[in-house]
Amino acid sequence: MPKRPSLKGKGVDIFLGESKTKVEKEPVKGKATFYFPEKLLSELDEAWFSLRRINRRIKKSDIVQAALEIALEGLKEGKQNTPLIEYFKKKR
Secondary structure, eight states: OOOOOOOTTOTTHHHHSSOSOOOOOOOOOOOOOOOOOHHHHHHHHHHHHHHHTTOTTOOHHHHHHHHHHHHHHHHHHTOSSOHHHHHHHHHO
């Protein structure tokens, strides 16, 4: 006899026979390791402490993800004067 599907977490949907709430799952995330200067890591810690006062669930990964998305947004649009491009022009 096959095992019945789990009813855990279904609540009222068990009786109604339909799912009224659809939970959107987060996209699968990959893991990457990068090396940063100590000063930058210290500034990340300070930003993390500051942002946790607003939302306790914020993680350092969230901050880095947001910074990357903002920095790369201009490149995707083909802009020539993005902060990311200017940063590397100064480095030469």
